[in-house]
Amino acid sequence: MDFLSQPIDPTSERDLSAGGLRLALVDTTDADAFDGWIRADFRGFHSERPKKEVLEEARGYLGGRRTTGVYDDAIPAQEPVGTVNSWVAPLTVPGGERVDAWAISSVTVAPTHRRRGIARALLGSELRSAHELGIPLAILTVSESVIYGRWGFGPATYATSWTIDTKRVRWAGTEMTGRLSFTDPEEYRDTAEGVLDRVMAGRAGEIGLETYLAHRLTGPLKGDPEADKYRLVRYDSLSGEPEGFVSYLVKGDEVDFTRHTVEVNYLAAATDDALTALWRYLLELDLVANVKVWTRGVDEPLPALVSDIRGAQVTSVQDHLWVRILDVPAALQARSYERDGSLVLEVADDFGIADGRYRLTVTDGRAEVAATDDATDVTLPVNALGSVYLGHDTARGLAVAGRIQGDADALDRLFRTAVPPRLSTWF
């Protein structure tokens, strides 16, 4: 899909120009212009000022995204005061299909220009552009959970963080069948992309990764102050099939050499054998007292893999992937369902993109969705539809909070999946 040549959104362009600001697509082949945008993006997330090699690397990785800036021409700076980029990512949905999703990232507004409606214009522009391109939904991961509900996004997957006290637990899982070995990110990256593609295709909520997002998971990018601490271990089946890897850092304890902490950058497992072998490897490392890991699923099987459940503690459960439905029939027909049934949904969307009354009929797991005038079974805002879309168990809670009216149990039964959705990385 040629999303790069989608023109700038005239509504947001007009709104910003009324406030003396200019909305523009950034020519990512113009190094000076793109560097200015990248610097603004780094500043927006309080990152270090990027050095030349970091800018060069970022230009190489990110040039394929649709890149938008907001400029205040009254100030003599190359950096925009607002940034966003977007691309079409394959989102895995229940049943295993991959659906084109409008992935949005790098939403920043300069602190000098905050709360003047710049983010509103950027998000409006993204949603209208994606809708015009016929893309059924938009997705993002968020720095703060209070921002995106107003634009119709709802939290659709949750991520867990864990700390495992490895001096306390013993391995209680299966024996390893394959092989573990150290490898080097440069050497392993192409293989890793294949493993990651299997991982991402295997669970609703995961997205197919661009090279940039994949490389972040195998090892450090340029400019990482801890680059030399990364270790990469691969898992291959007995027949030599690459099935997983773990990228991690080991950090020392100030007083006790036997109590290092392992921080997992990413654990990729395309099979249960790979998952258990890599977990066992981490939990049995000598001179290590704690293993910390982030962005695992809500069903991470760690409690079953250790002898002492309380030795593996969930340290946070947090909303992770946010979904914004743009085309109700296309989105609901793209996934499959574990039970058959029929429901009339009244969807409210202040933005005027997805609202309407729809009958969803599921037969043999596949849906048909059409506009209807029949009596409504469930009334919900579009962000609640985004929240239930990937199968997570949120319908009943939203009903208790008064955000879904009608037969929330029926909605839950139809949408929920036995395996909860997961997104195991940030974008």
Ligand SMILES: CC(C)(COP(=O)(O)OP(=O)(O)OC[C@H]1O[C@@H](n2cnc3c(N)ncnc32)[C@H](O)[C@@H]1OP(=O)(O)O)[C@@H](O)C(=O)NCCC(=O)NCCS
């Ligand atoms: C989040 C951010 C992009 C918002 O930009 P902004 O231009 O100040 O936002 P807007 O002026 O368009 O605000 C639109 C609405 O969102 C609200 N809003 C914006 N950011 C918010 C925040 N962080 N918390 C709560 N509400 C927020 C505004 O109050 C406004 O609400 P209203 O419609 O009720 O008036 C900006 O604060 C920022 O760059 N933050 C740091 C980087 C970041 O966290 N980006 C998000 C990445 S996922």
